[in-house]
Amino acid sequence: MVVSLNHSQMQHGLEMAPSAYENALTQYDRAVNKMNLDENVVEFMRWPQREFTVNFPVRRENGKIEMFTGYRVHHSTVMGPCKGGIRYSTNVTLDEVRALAMLMTWKCSLVGLPYGGAKGGVLVDPKALTLRERESLTRRYASELLPLISPHSDIPAPDMGTGPQEMAWIMDTYSMTVGYAARAVVTGKPINIGGSQGRNEATGRGVIITMGEALNRIGMTNNSNISVVIQGFGNVGSHAASHAHELGFKVVGVSDIDGGLHNENGLDIPAIRQWMDEHNTLAGFKGGDTVTNSELLTLPCDVLIPAAMEGQITEHNASHLRTKLIIEAANGPTTIEADDIINDRGITLVPDILANAGGVIVSYFEWVQGLQEFFWDKEEVFRQLERILVRSYDATVATAEKHNVDLRTAAQMTAIQRVGDALLTRGFYP
Numbered sequence: 001m002v003v004s005l006n007h008s009q010m011q012h013g014l015e016m017a018p019s020a021y022e023n024a025l026t027q028y029d030r031a032v033n034k035m036n037l038d039e040n041v042v043e044f045m046r047w048p049q050r051e052f053t054v055n056f057p058v059r060r061e062n063g064k065i066e067m068f069t070g071y072r073v074h075h076s077t078v079m080g081p082c083k084g085g086i087r088y089s090t091n092v093t094l095d096e097v098r099a100l101a102m103l104m105t106w107k108c109s110l111v112g113l114p115y116g117g118a119k120g121g122v123l124v125d126p127k128a129l130t131l132r133e134r135e136s137l138t139r140r141y142a143s144e145l146l147p148l149i150s151p152h153s154d155i156p157a158p159d160m161g162t163g164p165q166e167m168a169w170i171m172d173t174y175s176m177t178v179g180y181a182a183r184a185v186v187t188g189k190p191i192n193i194g195g196s197q198g199r200n201e202a203t204g205r206g207v208i209i210t211m212g213e214a215l216n217r218i219g220m221t222n223n224s225n226i227s228v229v230i231q232g233f234g235n236v237g238s239h240a241a242s243h244a245h246e247l248g249f250k251v252v253g254v255s256d257i258d259g260g261l262h263n264e265n266g267l268d269i270p271a272i273r274q275w276m277d278e279h280n281t282l283a284g285f286k287g288g289d290t291v292t293n294s295e296l297l298t299l300p301c302d303v304l305i306p307a308a309m310e311g312q313i314t315e316h317n318a319s320h321l322r323t324k325l326i327i328e329a330a331n332g333p334t335t336i337e338a339d340d341i342i343n344d345r346g347i348t349l350v351p352d353i354l355a356n357a358g359g360v361i362v363s364y365f366e367w368v369q370g371l372q373e374f375f376w377d378k379e380e381v382f383r384q385l386e387r388i389l390v391r392s393y394d395a396t397v398a399t400a401e402k403h404n405v406d407l408r409t410a411a412q413m414t415a416i417q418r419v420g421d422a423l424l425t426r427g428f429y430p
Contacts, residue, residue: 019095019311020093020096020098020310020332021098023099023311023332023335024098024332025046026336027336027409028046028102028412030409030412031409031412031413031416032416034405034413035413035416035417037416037420038420040428041420041423041424044423044428045416045420048073048074048101049116051073051074051094051098052145052147053069053071054069054071054072054144054145055067056068056140056144057140059136060133068122068123068124068137068141069123070120070121070122070141070145071092071094071097071121071122072086072118072119072145072148073094073097073118073120074101074116074117074118075102075104075116075118076116076419077153078116078419078422078423078426079108079113079114079116079418079422080115080116081114081115081151081154082116082153082154083104083113083115083117083154083157083360083364084104084117084118084120084156084157084159085100085119085156085157085159085160085162085188086119086120086121086122086141086156086157086158086159086166086170087119087121087122087161088124088126088162089121089125089126089161090123090125092121092122093123097120100119100331101117101118101119102117103117103331103352103353104116104117104118104119104360106411106415106419107352107353107415108360109414109418109419110354110392110395110396110411110414110415110418111354111360111389111392112388112392113360113361115360115364118154118156120145122137134166138162138169138170138173139169139170139172146177149174149185149186150174150185151182151367151370155184155185155186155363155367156186156187157186157187157188157359157360157363158188160234164188164189164190164195164200165190167186167189167190168189168193170185171183171185171186171189171194174186181193181194183373184370184371187199187363187364187367187370188363188366194366194369194370195366196362196363196365196366196369196375197376197378198378198381198382199362199363199381200235201239201243202358202359202361202363203239203329203356203358204236204240204243204307204358205239205243205358205385206355206358206361207240207307207329207355207356207358208240208243209385209386209389210327210350210355211228211325211327211350212247213393214327214348214393215302215303215325218324220302223247223248224248224249224250226250226302226303227264227303228241228249228250228251228253228303228305229251229254229296229297229299229301229303229305229323230244230253230254230255230307230329231254231255231260231293231296231297231305231306231307231308232255232256232308232309232329233255233256233272233282233307234256234308236307236330236356237329238276240305240307241269241273242270242273244269245269245270250265250266251266251269252264252266252301253296254272254296255282255291255293255296256276256282257293258281258282258283259282259283259290259291259292260290260292260293260295261287261288261289261291262288262289262296262299263288263289271287272287293308293312297312297321298317298320298321298322300323302323302324303323303326303327304321304323304325305326305327305328305329306326306328306329306330306333307329307330308330310330310331310332310333311333311335312333313326313333313334314335314338315335315338315341318334318337318338318342319341321342321345324347325349325350326347326349327355328349328350328352329355329356330352330356331352333352334349339406339408348407349406349407349408350393351407351408351412353411353412353415354392354393354407357389361384361388361389362381362385399411
């Protein structure tokens with residue numbers, strides 16, 4: 001069914017936790033207040049274009065039918081088809097999906113991709129499902145999204161709780177409906193059915209590329225002397241840690257949902273990744289001191305990389321951070337109140353829509369390769385990834401210096417201006 005909440009309902013957050021969406025709107029308002037945009041354009045871009053809520057059945061292994069709820073939100077189609085991940089989590093809300101869809105619009109615009117923002121999610125604990133149940137859930141959810149998704153309208157991708165296998169099931173479900181193998185309907189697929197080289201590493205690698213740009217601008221160039229702490233050791237955090245380790249940075253702290261590890265002399269990242277592959281948890285690894293996730297965020301370091309959930313850096317811990325630089329690998333890890341504290345303390349923060357854009361950039365490469373049926377090697381993928389990220393970082397810094405604003409506001413201003421200009425050129429329909 002199509003959700004049709006009016007503006008009053010959205011503003012008062014009926015049947016939803018308001019924090020994520022309100023945080024996104026506050027960031028938006030802070031940016032547009034420093035811009036000279038048409039008020040009609042400002043109002044138009046505040047609202048999601050469409051919202052889709054589905055309730056669907058899945059037959060469990062014991063024969064019982066269980067109902068699940070899923071969402072898909074399109075924030076904007078001004079710049080092109082919608083692009084955004086699908087997450088499986090017990091914390092999924094329509095409010096969260098709205099916020100992430102809006103951030104995807106700004107992220108794609110900032111890095112110059114011909115996409116608008118989307119996001120999707122299913123309220124489920126994926127670890128509680130068997131493989132067959134997860135396939136059934138994914139295929140049924142995909143079938144409910146058939147009015148929305150296509151290679152030219154909405155291209156999903158993996159997010160928290162999903163991965164290449166889920167994308168393969170979605171691609172196959174869509175392909176069985178249209179009668180041909182539609183490689184470009186999703187990204188983040190396995191390579192053997194049209195995925196891109198380098199896609200799994202892309203977000204984490206991009207985080208370290210932007211970290212390098214930020215460090216160069218503050219005169220820190222000796223990698224071996226630069227300490228890095230990473231909260232979260234999933235796909236993004238683990239690949240970020242590995243690439244940082246390869247480049248000679250000293251990764252002194254990492255964590256997963258069960259807690260963290262700290263070693264001021266540097267952790268053995270390859271050994272940790274092998275341990276995680278074997279045990280699926282950091283718990284029990286002997287190469288560092290045990291710390292909580294809260295303690296990890298306040299460890300002394302040169303670079304702090306939150307790569308877990310949103311809302312991790314708040315007004316309660318922002319004043320206790322002991323870092324020179326924050327690189328937001330997660331979406332929305334810093335609250336508005338914490339932003340103000342961080343800026344007042346002179347800590348440089350590279351925002352999520354720039355720092356973690358590597359994933360959607362390589363998703364764009366995968367989409368292009370799928371449409372053309374012409375595939376690139378990993379070296380070409382990484383070369384183009386770095387080119388786009390460095391160009392986008394430079395554009396963000398130029399806006400920050402021109403308007404004397406922080407990097408988050410500058411990134412949003414740059415992205416919003418591009419979407420606003422395109423909207424005015426296209427005009428308001430009808």
